[in-house]
Amino acid sequence: MLHFPHIISPKAHAYFDAGAFPAILGLAAWMWRRNRKAATLIAANGLLEGTTAxxxxxxxxxxxxxxxxxxxxxxxxxxxxxxxAVSSLVPGIPWRHRQVVLGLGILPVLLNGLSTPHSSRSTNR
Known part of the structure; x- marks a missing residue:
């Protein structure tokens, strides 16, 4: 089984999420004139990320x-x-726009995989 090093602290992760939320919504607004399906997927991703954070x-x-x-x-x-999976299956999104949407799906996997699930000051996991 592949294990990632946990190099991102919860505090750093929180700051990343705080910056990512408006950036993702801005990207959705920018994408709206180019491809509305891609923009809708991006906005949904941003709203779910923001809610979770x-x-x-x-x-x-x-x-x-x-x-x-x-x-x-x-x-x-x-x-x-x-x-x-959903982003891959939605029809009518050109590959150049689908790459942006799929990139937004890969980033959380990397960020969460590299994040330490507990504070360095905490002893309970």
Whole structure:
């Protein structure tokens, strides 16, 4: 089984998510004039990412900390492949735009796979 090194702290992950949310929504707005199906997929990805980040008890916590960072990682590792599958099957998206959509599905897999599921100060996992 392949194991990734866990080099991204929960705090760094939280800051990445905070920056990614508006960037993804901006990308969806930019894509709207080019391909509306791709833009809709990108916007859905951004809204799901933003919701997950808002509900995660990061250090610092999201505005509505309901679940743990470990659960956040699990959601991303399950949700990203589902997003990739759906994005691959939606017809009418040219390859040049589909690459952008699929890239947004691969990034969470990498980010979550490289993230430490616990704070370095915490002893319980």
């Amino acid at each position: 808002a509900l995660t008890n990061f250090p610092p916590p999201g505005p509505f900390p309901i679940f743990s960072f470990r659960t956040h990682i699990r959601i991303g590792l399950v949700g990203a492949p589902v997003f990739l």
